[in-house]
Amino acid sequence: MPLNAVIVEDLQVAADYLGRCCEKSGLITVKAHYTNVAEALEYLNLNSIDLLFLDVEMPGATGFDLLDQLAYHPKVILTTSKPEYAYNAFEYNVTDFLKKPFTYQRFLDAVHKLMNNPETPPSSGAGTNNNDHIFIKSDGKLVRLKNDDILFMESMGDYVKFVTTDKKYVTHNTIKHLEEKINKECFIKVHRSYIINITKIDDIRENDLFIKGFEIPISKAHRAEILKRLNII
Structure with a gap:
């Protein structure tokens, strides 16, 4: 069964490329694409996904800000043009780090790494997490x-x-x-x-x-x- 994924990327050309890679692989279904952290959080905290393709630098907040506020823990593949974020990626225990521009083969390597990892859980639901908080949308704000x-x-x-x-x-x-x-x-x-x-x-x-x-x-x-x-x- 394909993994359900969300793309959080402010550059449309980069998001389109990721979408084509996912479709070509037949392994991933892209459920949504967001260009900023606030809108992505609103969706993610109401919908469980398996995989998050996450850019780091975006308007208003970073990809790491999103991970800090997310109410559960899907697998994450970071996509960024700056290798200096690799250490932060390690700290956040992301599955892989795709440095832009990356090839389709490199994309496949990252996905196979995720799927072959025995620690990868099936569909990450917030009901199984140990977080000490939850985000809700009330009066137009999170x-x-x-x-x-x-x-x-x-x-x-x-x-x-x-x-x-x-x-x-x-x-x-x-x-x-x-x-x-x-x-x-x-x-x-x-x-x-x-x-x-x-x-x-x-x-x-x-x-x-x-x-x-x-x-x-x-x-x-x-x-x-x-x-x-x-x-x-």
């Missing part, structure tokens, strides 16, 4: 929320309300999608409409749990898993 500050998430149809220790945020999203992205060591789904921070539970009374005065229902389908996670026997 907001970084620390896991420890989030009390719970509540479905509101096509929107989700994030309730934190001091504020509430509403973002266009779904509980089902968030369930795939969240750090499962911190969060657990307790009802079709609620995901809660398991460390924030104050008490449980029959089919409800309480967090900082908020009453949240527990569905029969999720009750056993909650009690198991809380080591209740």
Whole structure:
């Protein structure tokens, strides 16, 4: 099955060349192309991909800024004309470093290196990461929320309300999608409409749990898993 990839590159000619390489290889499906970090982050933090082709120098922010803010860890192949970024690439544990201009064969070498690496995970989803934060889009901007500050998430149809220790945020999203992205060591789904921070539970009374005065229902389908996670026997 082809890898799903996103190209983040501000030069259209370079992005077009990468796209042709991907298509020719038959190994990669390009899902999107972005010319700046802000738009790329908005997409990437809402969609899981396998591979990121990432330029370093772009308007407004660098490729490394993007990696610092990304809510999960896809495989990364850096594309840049400046070899001095090779050390940073090593520090960020990228799969390969393509110095522009590169040949199709060099491109293939990088892709084969990625696919033959036994540590390469299948489709990197945020639900399996250990990050201490998540990015959401609210009021037209990306907001970084620390896991420890989030009390719970509540479905509101096509929107989700994030309730934190001091504020509430509403973002266009779904509980089902968030369930795939969240750090499962911190969060657990307790009802079709609620995901809660398991460390924030104050008490449980029959089919409800309480967090900082908020009453949240527990569905029969999720009750056993909650009690198991809380080591209740």
